[in-house]
Amino acid sequence: MRRAAFAVLGTAIGTALLIGAKLGTPTSGPGTQVALDTSDDGAAAGEAGGAARGEPGREGATASPKPAPSSAPATKASAKPPASGGLRDGTFAGATANYAYGGIKVTITVSGGKISDVSATYPTDNPTSASVNERAIPKLRQETLTAQSAKISTVSGASLTSEAYQTSLQSALDKAKA
Amino acid sequence: MGTTGLRRVEQIMGTPVSVQLADPLPPRRLAALAEEVFSWLRDVDRRFSTYRPDSEVNRFDRGELSIEDCSADLRYVIEACADLWRETNGYFDAYATGRFDPSGFVKGWSVQVASDRLLAAGCGAHWINAGGDIRARGGPRPGEPWRIGVRHPWQPDKVCWVVGGTDLAIATSGTYERGFHVIDPYRGEPATALASVTVIGRDLGRADAYATAGVAMGTAGLRWLADLDDHEVGIITEDELCYRSEGFPVLPAEPAAPAPRSVRAELAGWPAWADRPGPG
Numbered sequence: 001m002r003r004a005a006f007a008v009l010g011t012a013i014g015t016a017l018l019i020g021a022k023l024g025t026p027t028s029g030p031g032t033q034v035a036l037d038t039s040d041d042g043a044a045a046g047e048a049g050g051a052a053r054g055e056p057g058r059e060g061a062t063a064s065p066k067p068a069p070s071s072a073p074a075t076k077a078s079a080k081p082p083a084s085g086g087l088r089d090g091t092f093a094g095a096t097a098n099y100a101y102g103g104i105k106v107t108i109t110v111s112g113g114k115i116s117d118v119s120a121t122y123p124t125d126n127p128t129s130a131s132v133n134e135r136a137i138p139k140l141r142q143e144t145l146t147a148q149s150a151k152i153s154t155v156s157g158a159s160l161t162s163e164a165y166q167t168s169l170q171s172a173l174d175k176a177k178a
Numbered sequence: 179m180g181t182t183g184l185r186r187v188e189q190i191m192g193t194p195v196s197v198q199l200a201d202p203l204p205p206r207r208l209a210a211l212a213e214e215v216f217s218w219l220r221d222v223d224r225r226f227s228t229y230r231p232d233s234e235v236n237r238f239d240r241g242e243l244s245i246e247d248c249s250a251d252l253r254y255v256i257e258a259c260a261d262l263w264r265e266t267n268g269y270f271d272a273y274a275t276g277r278f279d280p281s282g283f284v285k286g287w288s289v290q291v292a293s294d295r296l297l298a299a300g301c302g303a304h305w306i307n308a309g310g311d312i313r314a315r316g317g318p319r320p321g322e323p324w325r326i327g328v329r330h331p332w333q334p335d336k337v338c339w340v341v342g343g344t345d346l347a348i349a350t351s352g353t354y355e356r357g358f359h360v361i362d363p364y365r366g367e368p369a370t371a372l373a374s375v376t377v378i379g380r381d382l383g384r385a386d387a388y389a390t391a392g393v394a395m396g397t398a399g400l401r402w403l404a405d406l407d408d409h410e411v412g413i414i415t416e417d418e419l420c421y422r423s424e425g426f427p428v429l430p431a432e433p434a435a436p437a438p439r440s441v442r443a444e445l446a447g448w449p450a451w452a453d454r455p456g457p458g
Contacts, residue, residue, distance in 0.1 A: 139405075139423050140404045141423075142420065142421055143419075144419075145330075145414060145420050146338055147333050147336035148337050148340070148431045149337075150325070150431040151431075152326060152327040152337065153305065153318060153325050154198070154305055154312060154324070155326070155328075155329050156311065156312050156326055156328050156329065156348045156349070156350040156376060157350050
């Protein structure tokens with residue numbers, strides 16, 4: 001089991017920067033989690049690597065997985081027998097792993113033999129980690145979604161099909177202005 | 179809004195293309211300029227369509243045209259697609275369907291070219307909207323920016339942002355249109371985490387490709403888009419959170435009351451040609 005947990009740890013760390021970024025954003029709740037489908041572990045790891053391409057966390061992910069101290073992984077919740085995916089159901093916290101920007105602790109939840117949740121924490125009082133946080137969802141300001149009826153000249157929107165055009169705002173404006 | 183000038187809509191490349199010209203030019207001159215825009219876009223459609231067996235793109239794809247025999251336009255498009263593939267870590271992929279299909283770049287690029295030609299012809303106040311991707315210059319009146327809505331992902335008759343500008347290329351990609359899928363090339367499945375991605379820059383082909391790539395990246399796209407140089411981004415996630423870059427040029431929903439004429443004339447950016455008689 002432990003080997004399986006650490007096999008996904010690399011995947012999880014790739015994702016962790018993103019989650020950590022959310023954790024570090026004051027306006028977003030700490031409950032933010034990312035679900036991963038690990039039905040194919042190799043593909044999932046490749047995906048996370050692709051997502052993290054060019055990010056410092058990736059080097060950390062490949063460099064850090066040192067063998068876990070036998071006492072480190074805290075296992076709680078039930079210990080059901082492994083499903084076909086090879087993972088036991090439950091919640092598993094990995095040991096704090098050091099990577100280039102500080103320590104990171106990843107917790108996964110497995111249900112039905114698949115990872116259903118991944119969350120990560122790392123110390124925000126570490127100045128290096130904090131700077132990563134700011135860069136992570138970084139330059140973006142978070143807002144709530146609004147629906148406005150505004151005075152506008154035209155509308156930007158994802159490729160409108162001819163069918164959708166009939167009901168679209170662009171169509172309405174065209175009729176009003178042509 | 180009482181915009182003067184000319185407005186025309188035509189269906190090209192499978193999508194509605196609207197053109198607004200706002201310069202104080204004679205009506206016949208405006209009509210001729212609009213016709214040049216549509217004529218160019220129809221020409222691009224013929225040469226770059228993947229649905230016409232004899233189009234230049236299809237002949238290149240079948241190997242009947244070598245790269246040396248391609249038109250300068252097609253060579254430019256091929257190179258731009260290759261550059262964008264590298265810049266987006268493969269998330270913008272003209273070969274995603276297993277054949278060369280540059281449609282995701284051609285629409286924005288061709289509108290950009292049309293807008294550049296309008297500007298060169300003395301028409302500096304206009305916008306062109308091709309299926310929701312827009313190149314806008316100048317404004318409806320001297321000193322006023324164009325007000326452009328970003329469509330609400332789930333309410334087609336509402337907007338979630340109004341952005342303003344006198345020189346911008348704005349492209350929105352999203353998962354919300356029926357039958358419209360952006361495939362994550364690494365998983366081979368539709369990407370769903372980002373419902374709407376809007377990218378604002380100066381080049382529409384590039385902005386459009388970045389927006390499409392951002393959607394394909396899913397959650398990781400948030401960070402990638404935020405790190406884009408020289409572009410502003412506005413993102414709406416599937417769980418209805420909005421993110422925008424600091425420089426994303428949002429305007430209030432209602433336009434401010436018009437400033438007195440003397441003040442308006444001092445607003446930066448309105449070019450001297452505004453008072454020049456048109457060449458037509």
